[in-house]
Amino acid sequence: MPDHVxxxxxxxxxxxTDDEVRRALQALYDRFAELGVGAATFEVAxxxxxxxxxxxxxxxxxxxxxxxxxxxxxxxxxxxx
Amino acid sequence: xxxxxxFWLRATHLINFLLIGMLLRSGWEIxxxxxxxxxxxxxxxxxxxxxxxxxKLPKEEGVYTSLMDEKSLSPLIGLPGRGNVGLGRHWHGLxxxxxxxxxxxxxxxxxxxxxWRRIIPTSWDVIPEAWDSFVIYLGFGVPxxxxxxxxxxxxxxxxxxxxxxxxxxxxxTGLAMSPAIRSRYPWYVKFWGGHQGARSLHFIAMVLMCxxxxxxxxxxxxxxxxxxxxxxxxxxxxxARYAQxxxxxxxxxxxxxxxxxxxxxxxxxxxxxxxxxxxxxxELGRKVFLNRMRPRLDAQKSYTDADISEFHWTNGxxxxxxxxxxxxxARDRDWEGYTVTIxxxxxxxxxxxxxxxxxxxxxxxxxxxxxxxxxxxxxTSRWTGVRLRDLLALLGPKPEAARxxxxxxxxxxxxxxxxxxxxxFYAAIDLDTAFEDDTILAYExxxxxxxxxxxxxxxxxxxxxxGYKHVKWVRSIRWIADYADYGDGRGGTxxxxxxxxxxxxx
Numbered sequence: 001m002p003d004h005v006x007x008x009x010x011x012x013x014x015x016x017t018d019d020e021v022r023r024a025l026q027a028l029y030d031r032f033a034e035l036g037v038g039a040a041t042f043e044v045a046x047x048x049x050x051x052x053x054x055x056x057x058x059x060x061x062x063x064x065x066x067x068x069x070x071x072x073x074x075x076x077x078x079x080x081x
Numbered sequence: 082x083x084x085x086x087x088f089w090l091r092a093t094h095l096i097n098f099l100l101i102g103m104l105l106r107s108g109w110e111i112x113x114x115x116x117x118x119x120x121x122x123x124x125x126x127x128x129x130x131x132x133x134x135x136x137k138l139p140k141e142e143g144v145y146t147s148l149m150d151e152k153s154l155s156p157l158i159g160l161p162g163r164g165n166v167g168l169g170r171h172w173h174g175l176x177x178x179x180x181x182x183x184x185x186x187x188x189x190x191x192x193x194x195x196x197w198r199r200i201i202p203t204s205w206d207v208i209p210e211a212w213d214s215f216v217i218y219l220g221f222g223v224p225x226x227x228x229x230x231x232x233x234x235x236x237x238x239x240x241x242x243x244x245x246x247x248x249x250x251x252x253x254t255g256l257a258m259s260p261a262i263r264s265r266y267p268w269y270v271k272f273w274g275g276h277q278g279a280r281s282l283h284f285i286a287m288v289l290m291c292x293x294x295x296x297x298x299x300x301x302x303x304x305x306x307x308x309x310x311x312x313x314x315x316x317x318x319x320x321a322r323y324a325q326x327x328x329x330x331x332x333x334x335x336x337x338x339x340x341x342x343x344x345x346x347x348x349x350x351x352x353x354x355x356x357x358x359x360x361x362x363x364e365l366g367r368k369v370f371l372n373r374m375r376p377r378l379d380a381q382k383s384y385t386d387a388d389i390s391e392f393h394w395t396n397g398x399x400x401x402x403x404x405x406x407x408x409x410x411a412r413d414r415d416w417e418g419y420t421v422t423i424x425x426x427x428x429x430x431x432x433x434x435x436x437x438x439x440x441x442x443x444x445x446x447x448x449x450x451x452x453x454x455x456x457x458x459x460x461t462s463r464w465t466g467v468r469l470r471d472l473l474a475l476l477g478p479k480p481e482a483a484r485x486x487x488x489x490x491x492x493x494x495x496x497x498x499x500x501x502x503x504x505x506f507y508a509a510i511d512l513d514t515a516f517e518d519d520t521i522l523a524y525e526x527x528x529x530x531x532x533x534x535x536x537x538x539x540x541x542x543x544x545x546x547x548g549y550k551h552v553k554w555v556r557s558i559r560w561i562a563d564y565a566d567y568g569d570g571r572g573g574t575x576x577x578x579x580x581x582x583x584x585x586x587x
Contacts, residue, residue: 004412004533005144007401021500022153022164029149033137038144039398044500055398057144 011081027074086316110159110169123390124458143534156345171359210234261586264376276459408491466523483560508573509564519544546585549575
């Protein structure tokens with residue numbers, strides 16, 4: 001069975017500006033290689049939390065605890081779903 | 082006024098000071114985008130000889146993208162800082178153009194006026210004399226003023242090295258990183274050790290240049306400064322004006338540093354406006370020089386199958402279900418049902434839908450090429466596919482109104498500039514580039530179907546351009562009249578989101 005790349009979608013509060021996106025991504029990428037996950041991107045809506053998309057192999061489950069901790073280090077950013 | 086320090090000499094020196102700072106700071110921005118250096122024919126994780134990041138890289142291909150390695154520099158350090166490699170590259174280009182122009186003016190006038198004799202040694206006596214000065218400095222002493230006529234032997238050697246060896250070396254290694262140069266003259270890039278060799282040598286030259294600047298500026302203030310500052314500011318030898326000259330010089334240095342930093346913050350205040358200006362300015366240089374380079378990789382013998390890289394980075398990962406159910410379904414059926422649409426967006430509405438078998442049935446092109454990303458990584462592969470011009474010919478003659486070819490992907494952009502929901506990745510290329518021999522829709526790499534993470538089953542190759550033009554997971558290829566009508570109107574996803582320039586030749 002091939003181990004394809006898939007996407008996990010999370011929601012993050014506190015991220016609105018491009019500068020906040022950059023700080024959050026920098027914090028995530030400091031940890032992602034060790035967590036075995038790949039590229040991430042944010043989509044920021046006018047209202048509500050930002051959507052965080054993380055690509056990874058189907059065999060790897062993103063560690064939401066580590067992701068939440070990395071986001072918290074970068075600013076007042078919290079996983080909300 | 083002393084004829085040894087004419088106005089043109091002092092002016093070009095000051096302009097050089099401003100530009101070298103812009104060059105270094107924009108260069109650091111580029112380096113921060115991929116803070117690792119290699120001596121290899123690829124950029125495999127764990128094989129770098131130097132890195133400026135603690136981030137670990139997994140050895141596995143196809144999960145970790147090179148953009149994940151990008152570090153964000155402070156605008157006080159980088160130009161412009163904050164992870165803007167696109168704009169950093171354009172500032173580097175603008176600075177290079179002006180720096181070379183300033184250097185040419187300086188060197189021409191240096192020889193025209195005969196002042197070259199003060200800098201370039203004409204006798205072997207310079208060696209023992211330079212050694213004498215070096216020994217004095219080692220003992221924390223200062224050579225007497227008689228040593229300086231107007232420069233001492235060590236200065237002459239240093240200046241000659243920087244002006245006539247180090248500066249040209251930086252230009253030559255910088256040019257070697259251009260895909261337009263590489264695809265036209267692959268032997269030249271191989272001479273420097275390939276793309277990674279050129280990049281590492283360019284970095285070493287930058288370190289030497291920084292070392293020279295620190296030493297040079299320090300000695301101006303530590304060794305007979307009452308003479309130096311008067312020479313540099315007034316072109317005079319009357320040390321009675323030393324205090325006045327010192328105030329002017331320190332004020333000028335502060336002003337230049339303020340300009341360096343202001344350029345960063347002004348750029349970040351309106352990145353799109355800055356991109357518009359820098360793209361226009363740097364295009365002048367590309368038009369004069371790089372646009373004339375046409376790739377001829379199928380005729381070259383410098384790179385062979387022995388040069389194929391073991392490791393190939395990626396930027397962007399394969400489409401997933403929320404991006405393209407169609408691509409996922411075709412992938413799971415071994416590409417049965419996969420289609421590429423070729424069409425005309427300029428008015429006729431003509432289009433054809435092709436399968437992978439249809440592509441394979443067309444005349445084949447195959448060559449060895451080095452792929453380089455604007456971040457700095459590279460990898461060499463054998464690419465096989467169909468020339469874009471042969472593919473588009475299936476629609477008939479080029480439509481009269483067509484000025485560009487637009488290629489889009491089943492995959493989405495990694496990021497939009499304003500972080501809005503992602504849109505399909507696309508790139509536009511001009512007609513000259515689209516018709517180049519080495520612009521192909523590739524379906525094989527190294528004699529096998531293209532890996533999923535590198536664009537399977539078919540991806541664009543535009544060998545005269547950097548990787549951001551090489552659309553992966555191709556969905557459609559269309560004649561268009563103007564790229565301004567698509568996306569954010571800058572000519573491609575990376576132009577729109579990362580503010581790269583439309584012309585990806587350097």
